[in-house]
Amino acid sequence: MKLCRDTLRIRILTISIVSINGSIKIPSDSEYETLIWIDMPKYLNKGKSITINGSIKIPSDSEYETLVWLDEDRYPGLRRTSDFPCFNPVAMSGFFDAPKAVIKIPKGLDRFALHLYVESGSPVIYFNTVENRPPLRLYAGAKWNIRVYERVIDVLFVDFESQIGRLWVILERV
Amino acid sequence: MPTYRNSSDERLVVSGQTLEPGQTIATNVYYYIDGLAEISDEPFYDPVIASERLTITASHDVDIEIPSGVESFSIDIFVKSGDVDLAINGSSNRLMLTAGMRYSEKCLSRIIDVINVSAVSDAEVIYNILRI
Numbered sequence: 001m002k003l004c005r006d007t008l009r010i011r012i013l014t015i016s017i018v019s020i021n022g023s024i025k026i027p028s029d030s031e032y033e034t035l036i037w038i039d040m041p042k043y044l045n046k047g048k049s050i051t052i053n054g055s056i057k058i059p060s061d062s063e064y065e066t067l068v069w070l071d072e073d074r075y076p077g078l079r080r081t082s083d084f085p086c087f088n089p090v091a092m093s094g095f096f097d098a099p100k101a102v103i104k105i106p107k108g109l110d111r112f113a114l115h116l117y118v119e120s121g122s123p124v125i126y127f128n129t130v131e132n133r134p135p136l137r138l139y140a141g142a143k144w145n146i147r148v149y150e151r152v153i154d155v156l157f158v159d160f161e162s163q164i165g166r167l168w169v170i171l172e173r174v
Numbered sequence: 175m176p177t178y179r180n181s182s183d184e185r186l187v188v189s190g191q192t193l194e195p196g197q198t199i200a201t202n203v204y205y206y207i208d209g210l211a212e213i214s215d216e217p218f219y220d221p222v223i224a225s226e227r228l229t230i231t232a233s234h235d236v237d238i239e240i241p242s243g244v245e246s247f248s249i250d251i252f253v254k255s256g257d258v259d260l261a262i263n264g265s266s267n268r269l270m271l272t273a274g275m276r277y278s279e280k281c282l283s284r285i286i287d288v289i290n291v292s293a294v295s296d297a298e299v300i301y302n303i304l305r306i
Contacts, residue, residue: 107206108206110203122227122254122300127218127219127220127221127222128215128218128219128220129215129218131218132218132220133220134220134222134223134224134225134226135222135225136221136222136225136302136304137225137226137227137300137301137302138300138302139252139254139300141274142252146221146304150202150203151203151204151205152202152203152204152219153204153219153221154204
């Protein structure tokens with residue numbers, strides 16, 4: 001799938017009907033095309049001053065960054081000048097092996113979901129400092145999600161209870 | 175919950191609160207703001223209320239008590255080995271779990287006060303109680 005397409009084709013692989021924006025129903029295992037793509041391209045308005053979504057005014061010869069993929073046919077004069085920086089829901093992802101790991105939450109990431117999956121072993125996870133008790137005790141096969149709306153977690157210390165173990169971590173922007 | 179001091183010569187606004195030069199603030203949140211100096215890490219935020227790895231020999235039991243004052247929480251009990259049965263709030267209807275099984279519940283009010291874990295065979299059990 002290319003990022004810089006005018007339409008986005010996604011294949012829904014769910015086992016049931018999916019609803020988008022509360023109204024569009026997509027049957028399972030079917031394709032859906034949409035003009036909206038959540039990246040952050042830059043646009044340059046080479047035409048007259050225009051208004052987007054009824055409220056955002058883009059003066060002539062000015063640049064505009066948005067999370068929404070805009071239809072250039074709908075806004076004459078608007079030209080996409082850059083596809084980047086793209087929106088990316090993943091701030092960090094990877095695995096950490098036994099016996100120990102330190103996972104620093106990237107600076108500037110204040111709202112995030114912490115997704116943990118234990119591939120093997122029994123990791124014990126301390127929040128912000130190893131002195132912070134009790135820790136989170138996980139086990140092989142455990143899937144765990146913690147959602148944080150303010151930066152109350154700054155760093156994670158992972159201490160496996162044995163010499164073998166692997167913890168997968170995904171930090172998602174929310 | 176680190177504590178910060180406004181080490182700048184200017185008034186800063188931190189978490190909606192005005193901080194005069196030299197003034198300190200204790201907050202749950204980690205901030206990276208120019209002029210704001212972290213003077214203490216404590217006390218620390220911890221999403222975990224309680225957690226433990228239990229080793230229970232056959233025919234013995236352990237009570238997992240929700241700490242007092244905790245109203246909304248999630249609890250996750252995982253049986254790593256052995257067989258146990260659970261009695262929630264002293265109920266006689268016991269929930270049987272074998273190795274690899276888990277019981278989890280999200281409680282938006284204190285509908286669970288205590289869970290009794292009784293080992294049918296020697297068992298290793300891990301539990302976590304988290305804030306929600």
